[in-house]
Amino acid sequence: MSRISEIFGSMVFNDAVMKEKLPKGTYKALKKNMEEGTNLTLEVANVVANAMKDWALEKGATHFTHWFQPMTGVTAEKHDSFISPTDGGGVIMEFSGKELIKGEPDASSFPSGGIRATFEARGYTNWDPSSYAFIKExxxxxPTAFCSYGGEALDKKTPLLRSMEALNVQALRILKLLGYDDVRKVDSTVGPEQEYFLINKELYDKRKDLIYCGRTLFGAKPPKNQELEDHYFGAIKPRVNDYMAELDEELWKLGILAKTEHNEVAPSQHEFAPIFTTNNIATDHNQLAMEIMKKVALNHGLVCLLHEKPFAGINGSGKHINWSLSTDTGMNLLSPSKSPATNLKFLLFLCAVIKAVDEYQDLLRTSVASPGNDHRLGGNEAPPAIISMFIGEDLEAILNAIEKDEVYSDSKDRTMNIGVQVLPPFQRDTTDRNRTSPFAFTGNKFEFRMAGSNASISCPSYVLNTTVAEALSQFADELEASSDFESSAKALIKNTIIKHKRIIFNGNNYSDEWVIEAEKRGLLNLKSAVDAYPLYTSEKNLALFKKHCIFTEVEVRARQEIVMKEYCNLINIEALTMVDMVNKDILPAVSGYIKSLTETAIGKKAVSSEITCELEEELISNLSSLSVCLYKSAQELDNALIEVNAIENVQTAAEFYNKKVLSIMKEVRGVADTLETMTASSAWPFPTFGELLFSV
Structure with a gap:
């Protein structure tokens, strides 16, 4: 325990380090900036920069970087050393406040959706004091924000910070009306559960699809899959346990609150989850964690796969975003308390979330849309593409009572007794857990289960923050104009329930009946990312982002352009890889096997004309027919790529990839996977699903 306490946060310029290294006046000014958003002077920044530099040098650092999160979905960094020349040919170690506050990466080389052209290269990174600096390698x-020369946000951090400010402003308005004058700040807090696969690097290196695409494009189902349900929460294998132990240590050094780890449902699938922290820091930590997960895996001869669906036919990997609202006084605004039916504070914030999710279901769906996630959503514990909310029977009963002007009475005995005397009784939770729900209330928080494993949590977070801020804004406008707060608040809660209860569904989201019922309710069923992307720039959504200063219209349209181009690029890479694997690996391997079978048949005949060659002849015939079919399908796929690459409009191209290219890819895979089942394992050109999933 003492070792964990010693290493935790040891590579972070955190509050304890700042207290020790900074003069009192500088420390107070910096804390005020972090907590209240006040401006920092260059004088204060110079003192902070010098202290950071001295601390970093003590830890063995030689360089600094502005660490930022461009629209690529991964982090970016440009390293500069601390050295500055002196007279006589020597160097001294320097780091100024100006260097701390501002950096200048090439903005035109990152996705910008047309905001930056090659001849408009300048961009800026801007220090985010609300997220601690850290040492890595x-x-x-x-940690910094990233913007263009004109000030447009080109990253995932800036809109998140803007949304947190918007949510804080509107939540404080409601809390003031409720009499909580001591609350000065409200934060969205997040704890993202991270799912991933671990496979042998030696096998990974033999699969072009895994190398180029992060997922398998081919693979027949192995004899054993996840049907025995024996991997979930099973005993962790020694090699994986060693990986998890090293991962924990590396995360703890960076102040990342890694807490829970276990085997997931699919073979070779695992999960880790951190303790809740503020939305901005949680996002930074998750980006760091994904990078470290991959690096640590290599130390153990493993590769960490973060694709949403690495293997067809088994569970994909999600990232469950546990989201709540907390005050600087320690209140959780989504905690029902012992009497949720009469808790105005809880009911107001709950109803704000219900209203936000219902009115902006399109934005929530868009926030997690990607080609990889399209493969995952809809089964195997991944929620469907229809947005709905699970709140549990008790909360639903409370809302029904409010709607009908009835008094809610909770007379349930929640004591659980298993029927074995030696086992102590315990209290059952007030809500069940619904693994099929995209957006589930789980006691004092909501769990948004739709995000894919490799996604940044920034986009779904800033959408949640902004839409809830809008609902709270409308609530505050109405309640501030009322002379009787309590009566108005109760009426507002009732009206919100009546208007938005369609979004609440506690049943099986996988059922066919729910699809029909959801359509009756008027809920959206955006089955693919291509269906969702156009709604990003609807008039309603543009107005929302503009009102709360999250995005200008230019910034929203740029993001829409970026995600659609990314969609096209990712599927194009997969299709090209598929054609390459068919022509250079699968067809030559099958031809070689056919040759081997032919030689076997000829050898049999040479021994005796009476020996039957029926097996070889039938295999040769079937393999030959399927090989021709595969070759022609691959040619069709190649021709489709030529056709789509001539399409200039990105929306039209994305639709073509979705409807045409993916359809042909499915045909190609079907034939290839059939060939795998008929070809000798010694002849098949790359590791099979069984080898990949059961060799760690």
């Missing part, structure tokens, strides 16, 4: 990393 002998480099001082300074």
């Amino acid at each position: 002998n480099t001082l990393c300074i």
Whole structure:
């Protein structure tokens, strides 16, 4: 325990380090900036920069970088050393406040959706004091926002910070009306559960699809899959346990609150989850965690796969975003308390979330849309593409009572007694857990289960923050104009329930009946990312982002352009990889096997004309027919790629990829996977699903 306490946060310029290293006046000014958003002077920044530099040098750092999160979905960094020349040919170690506050990466080389052209290269990174600096591989990393020369946001951090400010402003308005004058800040808090696969690197290196695409494009179902349900929460294998132990240590050094780890449902699938922290820091930590997960895996001869659906036919990997609202006084605004039916504070914030999810279901769906996630959503514990909310029977009964002007009475005995005397009784939770729900209330928080494993949690977070801020804004407008707060609040809660209860569904989201019922309710069923992307720039959504200063219209349209181009690029890479694997690996391997079978048949005949060659002849015939079919399908796929690459409009191209290219890819895979089942394992050109999933 003492070792964990010693290493935790040891590579972070955190509050304890700042207290120790900074003069009292500088420390107070910096804390005020972090907590209240006040401006920092260059004088204060210079003192902070010098202290950061001295601390980093003590830890062995030689360089610094502005660490930022461009629209690529991964982080970016440009390293500069601390050295500055002196007279006589020597160097000194320097780091100024100006260097701390501002950096200048090439903005035109990152996705910008047309905001930056090659001849408009300048961009800026801007220090985010609300997220602690840290040391990674002998480099001082300074979390920053990233913007264009004109000030447009080109990253995932800036809109998140803007949304947190918007949510804080509107939540404080409601709390003031409720009499909580001591609350000065409200934060969205997040704890993202991270799912992933671990496979042998030696096998990974033999699969072009895994190398180029992060997922398998081919693979027949192995004899054993996940049907025995023996992997979930099963005993962790020694090699994986060693990986998890090293991962924990590396995360703890960076102050990441890694807490829970276990086997997931699919073979070779696992999960880790951190303790809740503020939305901005949780997002930074998750980006860091994904990078470290991959690096640590290599130390154990493993590869960490973060694709949403690495293997067809078994569970994909999600990222469950546990989201709540907390005050600087320690209140959780989504905690029902012992009497939720009469808790105005809880009911107001609950209803704000219900209203937000109902009115902006399109934005929530868009926030998690990607080609990889399209493969995952809809089964095997991944929620469907229809947005709905699970709140549990008790909360639903409370809302029904409010709607009908009835008094809610909870007379249930929640004591659980298993029927074995030695086992102590315990209290049952007030809500069950619904693994099929995209957006589930789980006691004092909501769990948004739709995000894919490799996604940044920034986009779904800023959508949640902004839409809830809008609902709270409308609530505050109405309640501030009322002379009788309590009566108005109760009426507002009732009206919100009546208007938005269609979004609440506690049943089986996988059932065919729910699809029909959801359509009756008027809920959206955006089955693919291509269906969702156009709604990003609807008039309603543009107005929302503009009102709360999250995005300008230019910034929203740029993001829409970026995600659609990314969609096209990712599927194009997969299709090209598929054609390459068919022509250079699968067809030559099958031809070689056919040759071997032919030689076997000829050898049999040479021994005796009486020996039957029926097996070889039938295999040769079937393999030959399927090989021709595969070749022609691959040619069709190649021709489709030529056709789509001539389409200039990105929306039209994305639709073509979705409807035409993916359809042909499915045909190609079907034939290839059939060939795998008929070809000798010694002849098949790359590791099978069984080898990949059961060799760790």
